Amino acid sequence: MPKIDPHAIRQGDRLALSRALSAVENNEQAGQELQSFLFPFTGKAHLIGVTGASGVGKSTLVNQLAKALRQSRTEKDTPKIAIVAVDPTSPFTGGALLGDRIRMQDLAGDKGIFIRSMASRGALGGLAHKTAAFATILDGAGFDIVLIETVGAGQAEVDIAQLAHTVIVVEAPGMGDDIQAIKAGILEIADILVVNKADRPDAENTALALRAMLDMAHGGSLPVAGKHMRQNAKLPQTESHTVSDEWRPPVQLVTATKGKGVPQLVEEITHHRKYLLESGLWQVKEAHRLRRDLETLIRESLMDQWQKKVDVSKFESIMKDILDRKYAPIDAVKLLL
Amino acid sequence: MPKIDPHAIRQGDRLALSRALSAVENNEQAGQELQSFLFPFTGKAHLIGVTGASGVGKSTLVNQLAKALRQSRTEKDTPKIAIVAVDPTSPFTGGALLGDRIRMQDLAGDKGIFIRSMASRGALGGLAHKTAAFATILDGAGFDIVLIETVGAGQAEVDIAQLAHTVIVVEAPGMGDDIQAIKAGILEIADILVVNKADRPDAENTALALRAMLDMAHGGSLPVAGKHMRQNAKLPQTESHTVSDEWRPPVQLVTATKGKGVPQLVEEITHHRKYLLESGLWQVKEAHRLRRDLETLIRESLMDQWQKKVDVSKFESIMKDILDRKYAPIDAVKLLL
Numbered sequence: 053m054p055k056i057d058p059h060a061i062r063q064g065d066r067l068a069l070s071r072a073l074s075a076v077e078n079n080e081q082a083g084q085e086l087q088s089f090l091f092p093f094t095g096k097a098h099l100i101g102v103t104g105a106s107g108v109g110k111s112t113l114v115n116q117l118a119k120a121l122r123q124s125r126t127e128k129d130t131p132k133i134a135i136v137a138v139d140p141t142s143p144f145t146g147g148a149l150l151g152d153r154i155r156m157q158d159l160a161g162d163k164g165i166f167i168r169s170m171a172s173r174g175a176l177g178g179l180a181h182k183t184a185a186f187a188t189i190l191d192g193a194g195f196d197i198v199l200i201e202t203v204g205a206g207q208a209e210v211d212i213a214q215l216a217h218t219v220i221v222v223e224a225p226g227m228g229d230d231i232q233a234i235k236a237g238i239l240e241i242a243d244i245l246v247v248n249k250a251d252r253p254d255a256e257n258t259a260l261a262l263r264a265m266l267d268m269a270h271g272g273s274l275p276v277a278g279k280h281m282r283q284n285a286k287l288p289q290t291e292s293h294t295v296s297d298e299w300r301p302p303v304q305l306v307t308a309t310k311g312k313g314v315p316q317l318v319e320e321i322t323h324h325r326k327y328l329l330e331s332g333l334w335q336v337k338e339a340h341r342l343r344r345d346l347e348t349l350i351r352e353s354l355m356d357q358w359q360k361k362v363d364v365s366k367f368e369s370i371m372k373d374i375l376d377r378k379y380a381p382i383d384a385v386k387l388l389l
Numbered sequence: 390m391p392k393i394d395p396h397a398i399r400q401g402d403r404l405a406l407s408r409a410l411s412a413v414e415n416n417e418q419a420g421q422e423l424q425s426f427l428f429p430f431t432g433k434a435h436l437i438g439v440t441g442a443s444g445v446g447k448s449t450l451v452n453q454l455a456k457a458l459r460q461s462r463t464e465k466d467t468p469k470i471a472i473v474a475v476d477p478t479s480p481f482t483g484g485a486l487l488g489d490r491i492r493m494q495d496l497a498g499d500k501g502i503f504i505r506s507m508a509s510r511g512a513l514g515g516l517a518h519k520t521a522a523f524a525t526i527l528d529g530a531g532f533d534i535v536l537i538e539t540v541g542a543g544q545a546e547v548d549i550a551q552l553a554h555t556v557i558v559v560e561a562p563g564m565g566d567d568i569q570a571i572k573a574g575i576l577e578i579a580d581i582l583v584v585n586k587a588d589r590p591d592a593e594n595t596a597l598a599l600r601a602m603l604d605m606a607h608g609g610s611l612p613v614a615g616k617h618m619r620q621n622a623k624l625p626q627t628e629s630h631t632v633s634d635e636w637r638p639p640v641q642l643v644t645a646t647k648g649k650g651v652p653q654l655v656e657e658i659t660h661h662r663k664y665l666l667e668s669g670l671w672q673v674k675e676a677h678r679l680r681r682d683l684e685t686l687i688r689e690s691l692m693d694q695w696q697k698k699v700d701v702s703k704f705e706s707i708m709k710d711i712l713d714r715k716y717a718p719i720d721a722v723k724l725l726l
Contacts, residue, residue, distance in 0.1 A: 091717035380428035
């Protein structure tokens with residue numbers, strides 16, 4: 053494996069970039085070093101999470117969105133866009149690779165769009181960490197927008213909400229039962245709601261239902277992302293803002309297969325970015341994310357240090373006592389530390 | 390708030406039990422003390438996870454299952470059953486409470502069944518921890534079977550797989566697109582697959598598709614729960630088994646609303662329990678779970694200790710350097726520890 057040149061990544065070398073992402077994916081030391089090198093160049097990219105259940109048409113939407121973002125942004129001539137598809141499809145179907153190839157064809161010829169899948173098999177707990185590392189490398193490599201597509205559910209939704217500046221939650225019409233169950237999660241993380249497949253007859257009803265839920269949430273006292281993030285942070289906080297509750301997530305009808313509604317979605321994304329920057333929330337989100345990253349790394353380092361010096365035979369004898377139900381794990385901690 | 394008597398919980402006092410679970414839910418100190426007291430009495434309950442997307446009919450299935458398990462088990466006269474419904478419905482709809490009330494009516498009059506919802510709002514990362522604490526208290530309170538119902542997706546599936554002895558994954562016919570995306574997760578965690586709503590015309594096709602996937606997985610080299618758990622454990626391992634791959638998850642057609650297929654499902658659960666006990670996997674799973682619990686507690690305690698002695702102004706100045714992109718969080722750890 054040849055050494056990966058971080059300067060080449062900065063200069064737009066796609067092979068070097070691909071290798072860097074693979075190094076991260078495979079937990080290689082080089083991946084860590086590249087993140088350290090590239091970190092000082094980060095903080096510029098707009099990280100956009102696109103999440104929703106499988107089957108709502110996220111991939112098609114993300115492709116259309118990438119094309120539209122390439123054409124419509126005015127502050128830069130041509131923003132460079134990266135797409136990260138966190139794909140839970142098992143590799144034995146070849147789903148991830150096949151998906152990539154179809155996308156390559158669709159977006160072929162545009163050198164300003166970089167596409168990469170991350171297979172989630174085996175990653176599980178480490179998936180959020182790897183997605184964040186991908187974002188660091190792509191940000192440091194000079195991409196202006198990083199679109200991160202994930203199958204949204206449970207912890208994955210929380211993870212993307214903590215990473216992305218803007219979270220787009222995609223729905224399809226006629227979810228029926230589902231809507232009741234998922235709305236709490238949606239309301240907490242969505243900055244923009246999309247009802248895809250808007251050419252279906254019940255699309256308008258789904259949009260109405262979502263808007264009604266948003267009205268209830270924003271009229272009442274439901275937590276929103278900003279609030280929630282503050283509650284979650286454990287270490288002492290330096291920033292404090294009260295503007296986070298002002299954003300009301302728009303509900304956008306889109307027919308991704310025909311590109312319908314996509315320009316309006318781009319406008320809403322631009323609007324949300326402007327809102328974040330002007331309200332100071334962009335900086336608050338960055339601060340929370342980096343603080344959380346640091347906290348996680350400290351926690352892991354402390355555990356590593358402890359594991360190196362722990363008396364293994366003592367640990368195993370205590371473990372046996374727990375298995376024998378002599379005392380609870382919480383009481384064992386007092387014996388070990 | 391009156392003190393909760395742990396002996397009353399052991400003697401079957403339901404009010405004391407309810408209070409204990411509330412103490413755990415609200416992170417009260419009493420919840421921790423009760424877990425320590427009850428832990429020596431645990432290790433007897435069969436923890437059964439029931440998971441699947443929303444709308445597949447999990448609640449109805451769990452109710453039917455509880456009734457059937459009450460009647461069919463022969464090793465004990467009448468096993469005591471607890472149902473824990475981890476309910477992601479936002480409290481502003483009253484979903485969790487309403488669900489409880491409907492269930493109470495359905496299972497009313499049976500003193501051997503205890504039902505409790507856990508609203509997941511606000512819990513997020515702590516949900517797995519609280520579910521495990523519920524299991525400890527219910528196990529210690531003398532329940533023979535604890536049915537844990539969760540909306541299955543992403544991290545929640547991994548969590549339930551790590552907690553439960555037996556994981557039942559519930560599908561509904563005609564998932565179509567979804568099946569492609571979720572099968573990897575299912576194959577890793579399911580001990581038993583249920584196709585609910587089996588009176589629908591495409592139920593048999595869904596069952597066939599799931600069986601075909603299982604054939605591929607078990608013929609090939611897809612990870613199964615046992616393997617995966619071993620890879621995930623970080624501390625030194627004492628046990629080693631090679632039998633975990635022998636279990637082939639059955640696919641059971643069920644019409645929960647009519648109770649059809651439920652007795653067969655009970656048989657499969659009993660069969661799986663027998664398999665776990667005879668193969669030694671029951672003990673392996675317990676050991677992994679308790680080891681993981683201990684590891685998590687150690688990690689949190691180390692972090693608590695560190696936070697108490699850290700120089701806050703130094704920490705904040707380093708945090709500022711990170712925000713200014715002077716160096717990466719990973720490099721900051723070296724300065725802090």
